[in-house]
Ligand SMILES: Cc1cc2nc3c(=O)[nH]c(=O)nc-3n(C[C@H](O)[C@H](O)[C@H](O)COP(=O)(O)O)c2cc1C
């Protein structure tokens with residue numbers, strides 16, 4: 355089932371339902387683990403992002419419908435957490451820690467190398483070939499292994515500018 | 527063992543014994559290493575006795591505040607019929623701290639076992655382990671370990687045949703430092719924005735889903751099985767100094783040292799040994815300038831204050847800072863203190879949940895004033911302005927994130943004032959572009 359809905363930027367996209375079949379069953383299995391359905395909001399949003407790469411307005415509305423909360427409530431939650439994407443991103447999403455402890459150990463140079471080698475050019479931008487989006491993030495909880503980065507779900511420690519080309523080559 | 531370095535002779539390896547040993551990750555491997563004995567023992571004891579044992583051990587919370595763990599458990603109501611919850615705080619996001627991550631990825635069953643013992647003693651049937659969204663590998667390892675623990679009957683409707691139900695649910699965060707604050711975490715588990723709640727009510731009265739809840743850090747809970755198997759007296763004996771700081775503590779050491787990593791020491795070990803022996807000291811030709819001993823939220827210490835400082839709750843307070851989470855950030859003489867402090871305030875400005883005016887405005891303005899100084903346009907009055915802002919941000923908000931932002935600023939101006947003055951006087955080249 356699909357329906358048309360207005361996006362935040364005014365464009366109309368058709369929304370292919372996300373919580374059907376297998377995924378719906380997965381979500382329902384989660385309901386048993388919490389005393390309220392609303393508590394499944396973060397897990398449900400992770401499922402949306404995994405399926406679609408980002409969380410659109412119609413997807414938020416669908417999540418709200420399934421969990422019994424308003425679309426506005428869902429949007430409030432989505433925008434609170436930095437890991438949920440409210441816009442499409444590149445095929446591979448890179449997060450680089452530049453908080454002080456990593457900063458002391460060269461994180462900014464690593465970040466510059468990533469922006470250069472990935473073709474993203476600047477923070478938050480997607481490379482022209484659509485391959486990468488890179489952002490800087492706060493402490494990744496691995497400060498002894500500067501500089502840690504996340505490429506999609508791959509947590510990579512000890513990244514130096516010299517290692518960047520080799521690391522990125524693995525992501526097509 | 528040890529990870530990423532072999533254990534140092536000055537360490538006391540209890541929680542970190544199997545860091546770097548993938549064999550300890552499986553249920554069978556954990557049993558071979560003496561695992562789940564503590565849980566079996568606890569399940570055969572009256573609940574009150576387990577709590578008493580943890581009280582006697584002197585164990586204090588390793589998440590930052592150092593609250594006595596057994597006492598916290600004893601606040602949970604008894605027999606009033608409501609569901610109780612245990613929350614395990616695995617949100618580890620305090621800059622400088624990376625110990626819980628190692629516990630989750632090398633000894634997942636120690637975390638589960640500690641959680642199960644705590645849950646049993648506070649009569650919680652459900653445990654939520656809240657893992658920060660960025661911890662993808664710990665998430666995978668914990669998922670597998672929980673499945674195995676169920677398959678072997680350590681968890682479930684009848685944990686080890688005791689008639690007690692213990693369920694573990696892993697809950698994934700989605701990027702927000704503030705969710706490490708206990709009441710923000712509860713909101714996040716309930717599917718809400720991670721805004722801290724006003725206390726009271728305290729979690730033991732009304733926590734997650736409005737029910738009595740206890741929340742503990744990963745490291746705190748990982749220490750519990752050892753107390754059960756070897757006794758409160760033995761644990762208490764692991765201390766070189768104060769009777770108020772007992773057991774071992776993991777210190778994450780990062781920044782300008784030769785061997786960054788986690789080191790586990792008995793409370794009271796000299797701070798100097800941690801920095802200069804275990805972590806290998808400074809790089810050749812460099813000297814220690816300053817360090818932050820307990821994650822970025824505590825005051826900065828000078829090299830002189832490190833001398834004679836004992837690594838325990840009281841020892842670090844005596845030197846004007848706090849043990850906090852045990853994340854030690856080391857800075858050598860090449861460090862630009864003003865720029866470093868600015869990067870911390872930017873962190874807090876970014877992570878403020880923005881409910882409280884003093885925090886939302888204070889963290890942002892502090893960052894802007896520091897940017898002005900770093901871009902060469904600072905004025906002499908700016909230092910007083912920063913101190914006034916800090917004063918307004920301390921002790922006046924719903925949670926202590928605001929106070930945490932003030933800590934490095936106030937201690938930085940007190941202890942490294944000449945570096946601020948040099949930027950303001952134009953004696954130091956600006957490092958940020960004027961905005
Ligand atoms: C802003 C803020 C962030 C916090 N982040 C964490 C964290 O990442 N991990 C943690 O265990 N405790 C964190 N805490 C402390 C928790 O609120 C809570 O005190 C702790 O989890 C209790 O566990 P413990 O008694 O075992 O230490 C944070 C507190 C504040 C104010």
Ligand code: SF4
Nearest residue numbers: 879881882885923925
């Ligand atoms: S002090 Fe800051 S982070 Fe804490 S509740 Fe207030 S605004 Fe939110």
Ligand code: FES
Nearest residue numbers: 451456494496497
């Ligand atoms: S500061 Fe970079 S991982 Fe903590």
